[in-house]
Amino acid sequence: MFVQSVFNKCGVFLDNQEAVSAESVVKSFGQGPAAVRALDDVSLTIRKGEFFTLLGPSGCGKTTLLRLIAGFEMPTSGTILLDGQDVTDLPPNHRPVNTVFQSYALFPHLSVRENIGFALKMLGRPNAEVEARTAAMLSLVKLDALADRATAQLSGGQQQRVALARALAPQPKVLLLDEPLSALDLKLRKEMQVELKRLQKETGITFVFVTHDQEEALTMSDRIGVMSSGKLQQVASPREIYTAPVNRFVADFIGETNFLPATSAPGGARLGSGAIVAAEGEGTVLTIRPEQVQVVGPDAPGTIPGTVENLVYFGTDMHVHLRLGDGATLVARMLLPPGGEAGLSTADTVGVTFTPGAARLIRE
Amino acid sequence: MAERSFSVARLPGFSTIALGVFVCLYLPIVTLVVYSFNGGPSIAVWQGVSLHWYSEAWGNQAVKDATIRSLIIALCASAIATTLATLAALGTTRRAGFKGQTVIYVMINQPLMVPEIVTAVALLIFFASIKVATGYQGLGYLIAAHSAFCIPFAYLPIRARLEGMDTVLETAAADLYATPWQTFRHVTLPLLAPGIAAGAMLAFVISLDDVVITEFVKSGGQDTLPTYMLGQLRRAITPEVNAISSVLLGLTVALLTVFFLLTKRRN
Numbered sequence: 001m002f003v004q005s006v007f008n009k010c011g012v013f014l015d016n017q018e019a020v021s022a023e024s025v026v027k028s029f030g031q032g033p034a035a036v037r038a039l040d041d042v043s044l045t046i047r048k049g050e051f052f053t054l055l056g057p058s059g060c061g062k063t064t065l066l067r068l069i070a071g072f073e074m075p076t077s078g079t080i081l082l083d084g085q086d087v088t089d090l091p092p093n094h095r096p097v098n099t100v101f102q103s104y105a106l107f108p109h110l111s112v113r114e115n116i117g118f119a120l121k122m123l124g125r126p127n128a129e130v131e132a133r134t135a136a137m138l139s140l141v142k143l144d145a146l147a148d149r150a151t152a153q154l155s156g157g158q159q160q161r162v163a164l165a166r167a168l169a170p171q172p173k174v175l176l177l178d179e180p181l182s183a184l185d186l187k188l189r190k191e192m193q194v195e196l197k198r199l200q201k202e203t204g205i206t207f208v209f210v211t212h213d214q215e216e217a218l219t220m221s222d223r224i225g226v227m228s229s230g231k232l233q234q235v236a237s238p239r240e241i242y243t244a245p246v247n248r249f250v251a252d253f254i255g256e257t258n259f260l261p262a263t264s265a266p267g268g269a270r271l272g273s274g275a276i277v278a279a280e281g282e283g284t285v286l287t288i289r290p291e292q293v294q295v296v297g298p299d300a301p302g303t304i305p306g307t308v309e310n311l312v313y314f315g316t317d318m319h320v321h322l323r324l325g326d327g328a329t330l331v332a333r334m335l336l337p338p339g340g341e342a343g344l345s346t347a348d349t350v351g352v353t354f355t356p357g358a359a360r361l362i363r364e
Numbered sequence: 365m366a367e368r369s370f371s372v373a374r375l376p377g378f379s380t381i382a383l384g385v386f387v388c389l390y391l392p393i394v395t396l397v398v399y400s401f402n403g404g405p406s407i408a409v410w411q412g413v414s415l416h417w418y419s420e421a422w423g424n425q426a427v428k429d430a431t432i433r434s435l436i437i438a439l440c441a442s443a444i445a446t447t448l449a450t451l452a453a454l455g456t457t458r459r460a461g462f463k464g465q466t467v468i469y470v471m472i473n474q475p476l477m478v479p480e481i482v483t484a485v486a487l488l489i490f491f492a493s494i495k496v497a498t499g500y501q502g503l504g505y506l507i508a509a510h511s512a513f514c515i516p517f518a519y520l521p522i523r524a525r526l527e528g529m530d531t532v533l534e535t536a537a538a539d540l541y542a543t544p545w546q547t548f549r550h551v552t553l554p555l556l557a558p559g560i561a562a563g564a565m566l567a568f569v570i571s572l573d574d575v576v577i578t579e580f581v582k583s584g585g586q587d588t589l590p591t592y593m594l595g596q597l598r599r600a601i602t603p604e605v606n607a608i609s610s611v612l613l614g615l616t617v618a619l620l621t622v623f624f625l626l627t628k629r630r631n
Contacts, residue, residue, distance in 0.1 A: 072535055092538040105536035109554045119540035122550070170541065 018084065019174050019206040020046040020069055025078030027064055038064040039075070040230040046174075046208060047223075051200050053209045055217040056227035057253070062210045065227070066176050069208065071095045083173050093122075098167035099176040102183070104159045106151040112162050113138070113147040119170040137165040140199070157188045164196075168203060177209045181216065193220055214254050218242065226250050244281075247363045251287045258293070258330040262286035262361060269361050272326030275304045277354055283363040292358035293332035295320055295344065296351045303351030308344055318342045322352060393613070400606035407603055417607040427608060430592040434572055437503060437588060441510030442518070442567035448511070449518035449563055450556070457526040458534075458552075473520075475513040483513065484580035491581055501583045509581045510571040517570050518563035525559025558626045565623045569616050 027039040039061045046052045054062040067073045068080060071092035080088050087095050098119065106115050117134040125133075138144045141161040151159060160180060167175055177196075181189045197220055200207045211217055217224050218238045225235045226249075234246045245251035248259065262269040262285065269279040269286045279286055296303055309329070310321040320332040320342070332352070334342055344350070372378065400418070404411030421427050452472050456465065475483065491505045533555070537547040575590045582591065589612065593605050 070539060072539075092535070093541045093543055097539075099536070099539045101532055101536060103530070103532055105530070105532040107533060107536075107551060118537070118542075118550075122537075122540060122542040122546050166540070 017048055018045050018081070019048045019050075020044070020208065021081040021084075022065070022069070023079040023081070025065070025068060025080065026076045027061075027068060027073065028076045037230050039068070042078075042230070042232050044225060044232060044235065046206060048206055049204055050222040051197070051207045051209065051220060053211060053217040053221040053224045054227060055211055055214060055224050055253075057212055060227040061230040062212075062227045063178055064230075066099075066178055066208065066210050069174070070097055070099050070176050096173040097176055098170060098172040099178065100160075100163045100167050100180045102179045104163040104180075106159055106162055106166070108150070108152055111148050111150060112143060112154070115151060115162055116165045116169050118166060123170065133169050137169045140168070140202070141165045156184055157192065160184065160192060161195075164199065168199070168205065171203075172205065174206045174208060177207060179210055179212070181211070182213075189216075196220065218254070226253060228253070243358075244360060245287065245362060247283075248285055248287075251362060256290055256331070258288050258290060260286040260288070260324075260328050260330060264361065269359070271304065271324070272328055273304065273324055274326075277304070277359055278356060279359040279361045280357070281361040283361045285362050285364055286359055287362055288330070288354050288359045290319065290331045290333035292355040293322075293330060294353045294355070295322070295332050295334060296353060298349045298351050300351045300353075303353050306350055306352045308346050308348045308350060310346060311342065311344060313340075318344075320344060322350070324352070396606050397610045397613070399603050400610045402603045402606075405602055407601055407606060417603040418611075420602075421604045421607045421611075424604070426587070426592060427589070427604075430587045430589045433503070433586065434588040434590070437506050437510055438568050438571040440507045441514050441571045442564050444507070444511040445514035445567045445571075446518045446522075446560060446564040449515050449522055449567075450560055452515070452519055453523040453526050454552075457523060458531070473516040476516045480513075480576045484577045487577060488580040495583075503586065505581050505583070506578060506586065506588075509577050510574065513574070513577060514567035514571050518567040521562040521566065522556065522559045525556055525562075529555055562623050562626050565619050565626075569619050572612070572616070 022042055022044045025039055025042045026037065028035045028037050030036055042061070042065060044065075054065060056062045064073065068075050069082075071087065071090060071094075075088065078088075079086060082095060082097060107118065110118065113134055116137050117130045120130045120133055134147075135144075138147050141164055143158065143161055143165065146154065146158065151162060154162065160183075163180070180196075181192050184192060193216060196207070196209075209217075209220065218241075221238055223235060223237055224241050226233045226241060228249050234241060234250045236244075241250065241254055245254065251257050251259070260271055262271050262279075264270075264282060265276050268277050270276050271286065277286070295308075298305060304324060306322040306324045308320060309323050312319040312321070316336065318334045318336055320334055321329065322332060323329050330352075336342060399407050399410070401413050401415065402409075402411060403414035403416060449472075456469060456472075470477075487505075487509050491509075495501060495505075529552075533551055534547050537551045538544075542550060573590060574588075575594060578588050579591050579594070582588070587595065589608065593608060596602075596605055
């Protein structure tokens, strides 16, 4: 323990690049046959200074993982490291992380200023330091004018900022955010997304952000961990998650996509109709995003024949619902010319092509 | 009519019945207060306005002794009962549910369900044997008895307040480096304070008012205000009793008003 703390102080020997590390973490709720595995053998590494998002539908275990990192729950098995130190058995007040709660959880009996200074006061820091940090936090989240208000007098967006300032005040190694934007209306949510990104850049603190909103995840994160049924499905950059999903769940959860039954074939994938298309990856499903599907004339060489089943007008573009020769359906998204006429009508026979490199074979 | 919601106030005779109930409830109390200002010695024949019986009661040493005794018992009993009730409320709301929780809940509220006379007789017999064994005759028995039956009255408002408080606040405190004791001291206790005050006041009023258990448990010369008044009724009854009752009524109403305002605040 002593040796380790000396090493940590030197910062050379154990210059750890991992802010959070979860190793084979399992969390079960309940006992015996009725037990539910909220987290099923999750291993994950979050790097220092990154904006990491845990993304998944409700009940996928993302909040449970966050609560385990914070120390509100103890894992059934597995290890959690913070900055290289094993914190698995430490209570929340001994972990160098702070949380922004979904409900904000501001203390109603304390003013904005007292809320923000709470952690430093609990740590027994001198008054001068508490006041200085609180003032710095107030200006960081632009709430200087409201410092002495009761929290109940603030709007949702302002309460959100207090919650952020309160969690950032003690300068945690990692900031955990549990769906913090879900209670805000759309316009405010967009503003806070920008604000959060700015705060993360200015403070350099590692952010672990939990959300079920794929757009939020794509626009804000350095890396995303997609979760489903208590398992991590894929951990990668937003671009990689979108363009190269590893399985059907990830492809389906992030953005819109088409799935076509297919088999591996030399040079790509063989579709049900027998057509062979270029595709990377391995598996039994071909995935292609609607914006990467082109609808051309029926006689163009190297196209897959299909018929137009339906046309849905979206203003900026048109969704063309197509049926291929083998009965499979897919959607193409066409940008519209200035007149808004796609030059297609239902029951037209057309040819379909995919942008080279866009189609991928994935596992079911 | 179909689009208007049902309202009990529109039933025939509603106001008449409501008025009748209020008269029945409050007329005796009004009479009691009015006759406390009677100039004559009767509680039924009006002989002019006077504060005579108030000064009579004020000058009566027995009344003074009984009042002080009542206040000592009520203060001690409500303090003890509120402390225990707060601990019990924390124990039944701030931890995971456990086997036998319902049994515990019923046991805490037992004094509300067991007939008071049964408790009184039981305490009489129990304390009698202790008195014989120890020779102690003091106010301790009354304080202990009052503490016991005041617990549920203090427990219920405190528990209600705790159940209304989101535990995420305590989680947040722990997340912000507060130790369990600091969390209790800086978050739980300040938020719980109105509930504790309400519970304490309710316990105080209940203790101040008790006759049955006090009558059975008290040793000689340990009259409280209510048992003193009961004793007076057996002899010549004068408006002095009205005067004492009116003061007690005023005090109780004042306390319950504070109780109401405290529970209303922040809700």
